[in-house]
Amino acid sequence: ETGVTQTPRHLVMGMTNKKSLKCEQHLGHNAMYWYKQSAKKPLELMFVYSLEERVENNSVPSRFSPECPNSSHLFLHLHTLQPEDSALYLCASSPQRQGQETQYFGPGTRLLVL
Amino acid sequence: GQNIDQPTEMTATEGAIVQINCTYQTSGFNGLFWYQQHAGEAPTFLSYNVLDGLEEKGRFSSFLSRSKGYSYLLLKELQMKDSASYLCAVRDGDYKLSFGAGTTVTVRA
Numbered sequence: 001e002t003g004v005t006q007t008p009r010h011l012v013m014g015m016t017n018k019k020s021l022k023c024e025q026h027l028g029h030n031a032m033y034w035y036k037q038s039a040k041k042p043l044e045l046m047f048v049y050s051l052e053e054r055v056e057n058n059s060v061p062s063r064f065s066p067e068c069p070n071s072s073h074l075f076l077h078l079h080t081l082q083p084e085d086s087a088l089y090l091c092a093s094s095p096q097r098q099g100q101e102t103q104y105f106g107p108g109t110r111l112l113v114l
Numbered sequence: 115g116q117n118i119d120q121p122t123e124m125t126a127t128e129g130a131i132v133q134i135n136c137t138y139q140t141s142g143f144n145g146l147f148w149y150q151q152h153a154g155e156a157p158t159f160l161s162y163n164v165l166d167g168l169e170e171k172g173r174f175s176s177f178l179s180r181s182k183g184y185s186y187l188l189l190k191e192l193q194m195k196d197s198a199s200y201l202c203a204v205r206d207g208d209y210k211l212s213f214g215a216g217t218t219v220t221v222r223a
Contacts, residue, residue: 004156031209033209040122040215041215042118042201042212042213042214042215042216043157043201043203043211043213045210045211045212048209048210050209055208055209056209056210090156090157094209101145101205102147102159102162103147103159103211104159105149105156105157105158106156107155107156108156
């Protein structure tokens, strides 16, 4: 059983919709991440939060808006998306210790933008 | 930018050995990770190397040469359940992991 959960698992939305992806980690970690995974492409880091503060923002379009209300929860708010935003969105968390700081991934949300 | 290369696909027979190579050129280096990802599932951690040499963990081993910007993941005694995508990732700072596109391994009976 994974310590990182994501909802919904699948989402279909139109370009004018507003939706939110939710991630929750039950591992007591301090850092949380959003990644985008498109077919045959590397995982792309979108956002990083450490202790509820955003520490990394990789030139992501403003139609993606993250929110981290506490160290256990992470949201990705979506609005006016484009068809090319269709992808698997993965959330991850890590303990933020020195050394082997493994990231633990959630199952992902499969997003289709029509 | 970061550049992490690994082969797209590999096929091997059950019981055999497969070696997945990964070369990287990154602005910094703070460890290299290998993840396994089955279709439709989350990536799961396999191994971590930060010093040169071989790390062995059961049927899986990972090697790192920092001077060559090179790593490999060795899968021994292949099983059908090992059919998956294997992701090489380099941590180049405190948080950021840069990933390769993944190597799809198909194990045949």
